[in-house]
Amino acid sequence: MVTYEVFDSGTYADIDHLDPEVIPRDLNKMELPWPITVRSTAASVAPILVAQGDGSTIRGRISVDGEVKG
Known part of the structure; x- marks a missing residue:
């Protein structure tokens, strides 16, 4: 779970x-804060997160099976 x-x-x-x-998704003008949890059936997954916001600071976090990765 990611x-x-x-x-x-x-x-x-x-x-x-x-x-x-494991298909790239491009989401525009998503309301913040924005969380999503996904389950993958792929043998391995390399989570990727890129974001650009309208404020002066932005932070992203990726958790895999509850453990923060980035």
Whole structure:
């Protein structure tokens, strides 16, 4: 299970991440804070998170099976 989270001092962000089938997803103007948890059936997953927000600071966090990775 992979959880992606994005926090910003602003109100929205454009976010790219991998979905459960390991397909890149491009989400625009997502309301913040933004969390999503996905389950993958892939043998291995390299979680990727890229975000750009409308505020002065932005933070992202990736957790795999409850353990924070980035």
